Amino acid sequence: MKTKTILIITALVLLAGTGRADDPEILGVLGMNPVEPTSCIAVYLPLEDGQALTGVEWYNNDGTVGFPEVLVSGGNPEDPGSAPDGVPVGTAVFGQSSGWSQLVWNQSYRSDAGGVYVVFRLPTASVYVGEGAGGGAAVGYLVSGEGCAGWLTADGEDWLGLQGSYGMAFRAVTAPEDMDTVILHVGAKALRPAGTDGQLGEAVMLTTGMDAPFPNPFNPVTKLRFTLAKAMPIRLEIYNLRGRLIRRLADRTYSAGEHVLTWYGRDEEGHEAGSGVYLARLKAGATVQTHRLMLVR
16 A cells, blocks of 8 residues: 555644653653654554544653654554555644653544554654654653553554553543544455455455445434545535535545445534435545435434
8 A cells, every 4th residue: 555645634733741640650762763754653542432532642752853744544453554544633743852742633533443543654854862852753662551552664564563561652532422533444455255265365456436325214323435545535515405515524635445424414503404315425536426315303
């Protein structure tokens, strides 16, 4: 997967100095030397049912340098997948030196795998040479059980996991999942079922398009699933039969792969839409696709 995201629209707020009196002891910091343009650090943040990720706290090493990009992605707990296919949530992200820092964004995310990966892309101009200000971009690590599972990669594809006796000094910032929460899915390819030898089949490239909504008819919730062959800006909207916009579910860049958005049968102001037929319209690049929905209250 070599997809590159070209549009960033999520806003961010960076707050330094978020340490607490009960913070666990930091054993050290972890960085890379040398650093390639595709070098990244990833951490897996498990989420409880009904919770979504709205930000992250981490122990930062050098406050004089920033991470050029922070992304979120789905993926299973054992593999961060392809870093370039993540959804960007921040650029030029700075924390404080030798302290806990926080990054929050204006969109909530969760994954169908039960957690979300946060990926920090490392700055090529700042290799890790030591702890504290001037020591280079790096993050803290803790004893296992107090930190989160973490990985490093030089090329954005092949990951090296942190040893099981240690964990990354990261914490999830969460909020209740709602109708605007984005569900992240795994990968831009689907695998054919395993053959008789137990091996996975040949990878099949996905094509851009939207599946039939389910359930349909519905009352009052339906799922809208779409697939992107590569990262691109999309717009997914609900209209009535007179062509009036009822609800805009998405208008931003999504990563390659499968995604699911939920319509709760409400309009832009949060009012319940009446029973009737509606149109779900997806515009993704040159692809424009419409499905009919029937809301029965």
